[in-house]
Amino acid sequence: MLKVGLTGGIASGKSTVSEMFAALGACVIQADGIAHRLMQPGQSVYREIVHHFGSEILNADSTINRARLAEVAFGNSSVETTKKQARINELNQIVHPAVIRYHDDWMEEVGRSNSKAIAVVEAALLLEAHAEKSFDRLIVVTCRPEQRIERWARRMNIDEESARKEVDRRMAAQFSDEEKIKYADYIIDNSDNLNITKQQVEKIYQQLKEQALGIRL
Helix, strand or coil, rough: EEEEEEEEECCCCCHHHHHHHHHHCCEEEEEHHHHHHHHCCHHHHHHHHHHCCCCCEEECCCECCHHHHHHHHHHCCCHHHHHHHHHHHHHHHHHHHHHHHHHHHHHHHHHHCCCCCCCCCEEECCCCCCCCHHHHEEEEEECCHHHHHHHHHHHHHHCHHHHHHHHHHHCCCCCCHHHHCCCCCEECCCCCHHHHHHHHHHHHHHHHHHHHCCCCC
């Protein structure tokens, strides 16, 4: 089995690319979905987050309001940088290890079911969480900086200036594309139309299939 990490900056199109890999036959899981499950009431991650960040991050039904949690963790422009980073690190230290354990277990299960499978984990903070050693290959999805703004504005239905501030805030907690690319085995440029992106995905998938045939657990 081949273990593949798929990462990229905010609004680069990671989910679109992971869906393309899934359509070709890869087994795909999204780290954001894992984190969402681990943040549900009753989970140890949920209890740790509430303990560290307070009940003000909860909805009326006791579920975590992720937008409110992000505001508390990332803060705003008036928050001192060192304090802001400390809070981000505090959240990451709770969530990242649990997500890594989950996707590592998932990949092992995929391998037991099919030794020739291609297991893809889509994770925005894969490198920031130091999870790269879990994978045989790493794919980085990129796009032009202004496209991030436009895509985020459309996704969140907000104006581009608000989108720019939010993208800048989130990107400050992530590696730059240039830094991510240093770790990449493959780079997918998602700056053009989706047909061009699909062609890149198909080419890479064919190479991954050939490699998976030669790998044994």
